[in-house]
Amino acid sequence: MGAEPTKLLQGTTGDWEVVVGLEVHAQVSSKSKLFSGASAEYGAGPNENVSLVDAAMPGMLPVINKYCVEQAIRTGLGLNAKINTWSRFDRKNYFYPDLPQGYQISQYKDPIVGEGEVEVEVEPGETITVGIERLHLEQDAGKSIHDLAPKESYVDLNRSGVALMEIVSKPHMRTAEEGAAYFTKLRSIVRYLGTCDGNMEEGSMRADVNVSVCRAGSYEKFKETGDFSHLGTRTETKNVNSIRYVKQVIDYEARRQIEVLEGGGEIDQETRLFDVKSGTTRTMRSKEDAHDYRYFPDPDLLPLEFDQAWVDEIKAGLPELPDAKKHRFINEYGLSAYDASVLAADKASAAYFEEVAKCGDGKLASNWVTGELFGALNKADKDIETSPVSAAQLGELISLIKDGTISGKIAKDVFALMFEGEETGSPADIVEKRGLKQVTDTGAIEKIVDEIIAANPEQAEKVKEKPKTMGWFVGQVMKASQGKANPQAVNEILKKKLGVE
Amino acid sequence: MSIDKETVRKVAKLARIAEPEQRLEPLAKELSGILGWIEQLNEVDIEGVEAMASAVDVKLPMREDVLQDGPTGGGQPENVVANAPKTEDHFFVVPKVVE
Numbered sequence: 001m002g003a004e005p006t007k008l009l010q011g012t013t014g015d016w017e018v019v020v021g022l023e024v025h026a027q028v029s030s031k032s033k034l035f036s037g038a039s040a041e042y043g044a045g046p047n048e049n050v051s052l053v054d055a056a057m058p059g060m061l062p063v064i065n066k067y068c069v070e071q072a073i074r075t076g077l078g079l080n081a082k083i084n085t086w087s088r089f090d091r092k093n094y095f096y097p098d099l100p101q102g103y104q105i106s107q108y109k110d111p112i113v114g115e116g117e118v119e120v121e122v123e124p125g126e127t128i129t130v131g132i133e134r135l136h137l138e139q140d141a142g143k144s145i146h147d148l149a150p151k152e153s154y155v156d157l158n159r160s161g162v163a164l165m166e167i168v169s170k171p172h173m174r175t176a177e178e179g180a181a182y183f184t185k186l187r188s189i190v191r192y193l194g195t196c197d198g199n200m201e202e203g204s205m206r207a208d209v210n211v212s213v214c215r216a217g218s219y220e221k222f223k224e225t226g227d228f229s230h231l232g233t234r235t236e237t238k239n240v241n242s243i244r245y246v247k248q249v250i251d252y253e254a255r256r257q258i259e260v261l262e263g264g265g266e267i268d269q270e271t272r273l274f275d276v277k278s279g280t281t282r283t284m285r286s287k288e289d290a291h292d293y294r295y296f297p298d299p300d301l302l303p304l305e306f307d308q309a310w311v312d313e314i315k316a317g318l319p320e321l322p323d324a325k326k327h328r329f330i331n332e333y334g335l336s337a338y339d340a341s342v343l344a345a346d347k348a349s350a351a352y353f354e355e356v357a358k359c360g361d362g363k364l365a366s367n368w369v370t371g372e373l374f375g376a377l378n379k380a381d382k383d384i385e386t387s388p389v390s391a392a393q394l395g396e397l398i399s400l401i402k403d404g405t406i407s408g409k410i411a412k413d414v415f416a417l418m419f420e421g422e423e424t425g426s427p428a429d430i431v432e433k434r435g436l437k438q439v440t441d442t443g444a445i446e447k448i449v450d451e452i453i454a455a456n457p458e459q460a461e462k463v464k465e466k467p468k469t470m471g472w473f474v475g476q477v478m479k480a481s482q483g484k485a486n487p488q489a490v491n492e493i494l495k496k497k498l499g500v501e
Numbered sequence: 502m503s504i505d506k507e508t509v510r511k512v513a514k515l516a517r518i519a520e521p522e523q524r525l526e527p528l529a530k531e532l533s534g535i536l537g538w539i540e541q542l543n544e545v546d547i548e549g550v551e552a553m554a555s556a557v558d559v560k561l562p563m564r565e566d567v568l569q570d571g572p573t574g575g576g577q578p579e580n581v582v583a584n585a586p587k588t589e590d591h592f593f594v595v596p597k598v599v600e
Contacts, residue, residue, distance in 0.1 A: 030566050031566050031567065031568060032566050032567060032568055032569070036569075036573050036574075037564070037567065037568055037569025037570075037573045037574045037575075038568070038569075038573075038574055038575035039568055039575050044575075045578070045591065046578065046590055046591040046592045047578040047581045047582060047591045047592070047593075048575060048576060048578055048591070049575040049576075050575055050577075050578065050581045051569070051572065051573045051574050051575055051577075052572040052573070052577075052580065052581070053572075053573055055581045057572075060572065060573070063562060063563075063564045063573075064561060064562075064563050064564070065563070065564060065565075065566050066563035066564065066565060066566065067565070067566030068566070069563065088554070093515070095517055096598070097593070097595045097598055144595075144598060144599075145592070146597065146598075146599045148592075149594070150597075151596070151597050152587075152594050152595065152596060152597055153594075153595050153596070153597050153598050153599065154589065154592040154593070154594055155592060155593035155594075155595055156592055156593075157581070157593075292515055294515065297554070301561060302554060302555050302559065302560065302561040303554045303555075303561060304561050305560050305561065
């Protein structure tokens, strides 16, 4: 079977395929750092959250944070990956002012988590499986600020030593959309597990994006044989901190590489930087031996060992993950796969939806949450956790539609009143107080209809020729009843009175 | 196993150690001697012996996720930058390093 045509990029000399792999750094949501008791919290003053261990003072020794180990295991289980009960820390040696030790403590040969896989919804109806190569624990570096002085850099080590999980994918993504969808899915998984807060603005989650291109058909050969020589030379674009930028990097790099290759050039295996303003990437001015890290086992740390029993215990305590939740929403509430994945992608949205769905109509609840509520939240720049309308209120409102107390149209008005803060409390009370109850009493509706027909004889004649113009009467009746007339009843009565079949 | 002058030059550069040109050749000989000596370990039959990570039979100790006071905790920026040649507002100030 050949590659799907949609995944090919056209060059001037033929078709190309894009191959993408991501290395995602996710900060463990711990109180203290991986190897020291200093705070891992974001936003403290310069060097406030730095212990003498993080500053690499002589004689200080690292002691590992059990919570961070547990979060790595949890995340590994969430990625359906193999947990290694024996792993080891290595020193990755390089010199940079924000790395006081002169090496980063990382895991090279023996990571805590091995191979796994995740399902990724790319768009409605299209799901791909992305292989996970590994997950390992490592220290973050400090931060250099370059714009405080013309000839100097200012170094803040607050991040130095904060625990990161580096999640390395296999080169299983083929388009910018797939890369972005995978990144989104990882974020959703770690947020469900609570192992990382997924906050990209604060740098809690960022990706190194590996991109290469090869001639159409070569990727299939790689898939069959596992032989990387079928793939092109890759570049690595560092520290991409939004889903949109991941997409931009892949698009830009694929086009750039094709242009270079078609122009007779070669791709250098290099590290690149993404420029947010221009949406382009450029070579990092780095030395030719920048990748010679001379890894060796860290003599300050013994191998990391734990029992399978601990892993089993952690596994037993895992929450329901997005995929399982999605499938349950489809089966239990009869939602479409797309609506189910939208609601399941975020833990708070999923919980909100389930509370609303207690009204007894999952489908209607889903429509209201993904439609009216998400729309209003978006417009007001709020999120589900700060929604002015509670799930209980929305559920009750939907119940009022279902039992015929109000129409869908009135429900939207009541929703808007609650959302804008003009009304609080029970929707039933709001409806009662404002006199918004639907008029189903046919006698009352007939009376209104008769009055309007009597006042507009010409329009009534017109309807007999053009039945479609009856809509005008529906509007008038609804207006006269202040939207409270039951629309079905209005239609039926109008048809009868105007003689429309 | 022996290493040559160029390898010494590269290793010195990676370790940011300034070695004068005339020291490279003698260093290559000294280091080759040390490597040759260590290589004798290859004569030992280690078939079926698990790789040893430590000479003591203890597991990696773990600590609870709590903030600590003292040298292993934060909140002491004065101490952290005390030895720095140049500081400002508790930042380390270093020659510009920008990509």
